[in-house]
Amino acid sequence: MAAANDLRRGMAIKYNGNAAIVLEVHHRTPGNLRAFVQAIIRYINTGKSADVRFGSTDKVELVDIERKQLEFSYKDHNGYHFMDPETYDTVTLQENLIGEGRDYLVENLSVQVLYAEGKPVQIEMPASVNLKVVESAEGLRGDTASNVTKPAKLETGKTI
Known part of the structure; x- marks a missing residue:
């Protein structure tokens, strides 16, 4: 068992008797209410996502x-x-x-x-990945007064 305040992204928990993976966690402290932990979880068996709220003192069962x-x-x-x-x-x-x-x-x-x-x-994913740039727009001559950015297409097809 772990405190709801200790929830982190990627942890596996048991919620309502079903195993789920934590996708996002936000600690909220509204001005006139008690603090709570809001989490988005994805059930392992069904693949469905749910938005759940835990009190800051609630206990959560962890899954290995x-x-x-x-x-x-x-x-x-x-x-x-x-x-x-x-x-x-x-x-x-x-x-x-x-x-x-x-x-x-x-x-x-x-x-x-x-x-x-x-x-x-x-x-x-690993912290860094080496990818090749396969396509990029040409830089404009004389446009060096500020930081020049231009779109580049990676070998995976992603444009950054």
């Missing part, structure tokens, strides 16, 4: 999380395919589990996959 290092292989219409480098088993994850990291996945990239109750629930 297992971490596995997997390598990204490829993406197709079935989902994102990852390989375990030790056993060579392939795991297919749906886009909702990948999140914003999908724009930075390149072949053979190692990521941490979080498992709760034997099911993959979330991935953790």
